[in-house]
Amino acid sequence: MSTKSVIRDVNQHVGETVTIGSWINNKRSSGKIQFLQLRDGTGYIQGVIVKSEVSEQVWDDAKSLTQESSLYVTGVIREEPRSASGYEMTVTGIEVIHITENYPITPKEHGVDFLMDHRHLWLRSNKQRAILVIRAEIIRSVRQFFDTNGFTLVDPPILTPTSAEGTTNLFHTKYFDEDAYLTQSGQLYMEAAAMALGKVYSFGPTFRAEKSKTRRHLIEFWMIEPEMAFTDHEESLRVQENFISHVVQSVLKNCRTELETVGRDISKLEQIQAPFPRITYDDAIEFLHEKGFDIPWGDDFGAPHETAIAESYDKPVFITHYPAGIKAFYMKPDPNRPEVVLCADMIAPEGYGEIIGGSQRIDDQALLEERFKEHGLSLDTYQWYMDLRQYGSVPHSGFGLGLERTVAWICGLDHVRETIAFPRTLYRLYP
Structure with missing residues (x-):
């Protein structure tokens, strides 16, 4: 037997x-x-x-x-x-x-388009399986970190009446006789949840109708979005670096074979331990000028800029205090310098770009109303969000991590299309 x-x-x-x-x-x-x-x-x-x-x-x-x-x-x-x-x-x-006959993916080389057309079969290969195992471990470790550090999981809606960041890059649909959109972020709803539960996080799909074809972008992707009441910008940064350290060390502990299968240089991941270095936006601009980049103060960073900055570090680096004009309406201005906001982007090493964006949120009702007017947002549409500042407002902070970019970085992949089982890109809705 x-x-x-x-x-x-x-x-x-x-x-x-x-x-x-x-x-x-x-x-x-x-x-x-x-x-x-x-x-x-x-x-x-x-x-x-x-x-x-x-x-x-x-x-x-x-x-x-x-x-x-x-x-x-x-x-x-x-x-x-x-x-x-x-x-x-x-x-x-x-x-x-x-008995299988004429299996289309043979040991010979195939082009990317062919493999993506046969994604449902390509998943069976050693490398693709290993990537999905690592992704699952990242998800497990994400939940473990927040679940054991006093956070409560809350699920924000996927169908929303408005944008979280005032952008028009949304997928529109009809909600019976009303206009609705697929969510690009659950953050505003998580702020409401934090006022009820203290520390919360969401983990779900988000959608951005950006016509981008870069190796860092997907149309449908997953976001982890924590929000924390009674938490300032500095405290949030400490949570972020401890969070990323925990995730990377969990993958190293539980997925070493899979990391070897995808050809990852494990020694680089072994250096990912908190604390992480920090530079201000001003410092970053000065550094880029020294490197020959012609970028004026007030412009946002693109992939080449982030890569140049990251090359100076063997850990993720925080870029803090961006100009208010290039950041979202809800970010709190620095009290000592109102033209910049209390925010940070975490840039992954090795050219993988931003994996976390976060900030302290505006908690003053009058200032938030002013920001609404500056950004042309309807107070009627966002009245529920304004209520959070009217009824028991407190200092609070949060951030969002893009799962697919994180998987790409930890696995050492060239493109995010391999980080999810069935990627949705600008020209691909099949299979």
Whole structure:
């Protein structure tokens, strides 16, 4: 009798006979021995079939197997130091489930467009599987950090009547007889939740109808957005750096094999420990001028600027105190210098750009009303948001982390399209 198992757990069954539901990742033969490279979603293991030790039926069934054919394979687990997993299976039986013919993604090179058209199959490859495992670990560690540090998970709406940041880059839809939009941020709603629960966070999909084709942008992406009552800008920065340190160290601890599969330089991740360096926007402008960039004070930074700044650090770096004119209406001005706001962007090293944007929020009702007028926003539309300043207003801060950019950085990927199972980009809605 065999025990049903998965490849991830074969270390618990050394010397035992187990049955594993699997697919053929690859195979080769050396005459009287066949080597099956098996995968089951939890890992990979090699199955070895010796012709003289199995029935003719088992041997022939093994010969009929093609790439991505499915089967139940039975055999004895043994330690094998030369194997990547440290284990191997001596196959004694095979039950063929399905023989695959003409699998489109072969071991040869394929173009990106071809692979994206076959994304539903490309996910099965070693690297793509590893990326999704790392993404899942990042999500787990995100929730663990906030759940164990006094935050309450709150789900903001996906359909909203207004924009969070006053932009027109929104997906419009009809909400019965009203106009509605797919959310680009849950932040304003999280501010309301923080006034009820103290420290909160959301974790959900967001949508931006920006016609951007850069390697850092997706149309549909996931955001983690904490908001904290009775918290100033400096306190928020400490939360952010501890948060990122926790996530990176969790991935290093639990996904080292997957990081190696994607070819990540692990030594660079091992340096990601709080505290992180900080520079002001003024310092950044001066630095960029020294590097030959022609950028005036008051302009926002683009990818080349962020990359140049990040190259000076081996950790994420905070750029703080941006000009008020290039930041969102809700950011609190620096009391000592009102033309800049109490905000920060966290720039990841190695050219991955901004992964966190955050600020202390305006808590003064009169000042917020003034900002509404400056940005041409309707007070009627945002009356509920204004109520937060009218009824028990307190200092509060928050930030947002883009999950896909974070996955790209931690995995060392060239493009965010590989960071989510089915990416939505400017020209791709299929599959």
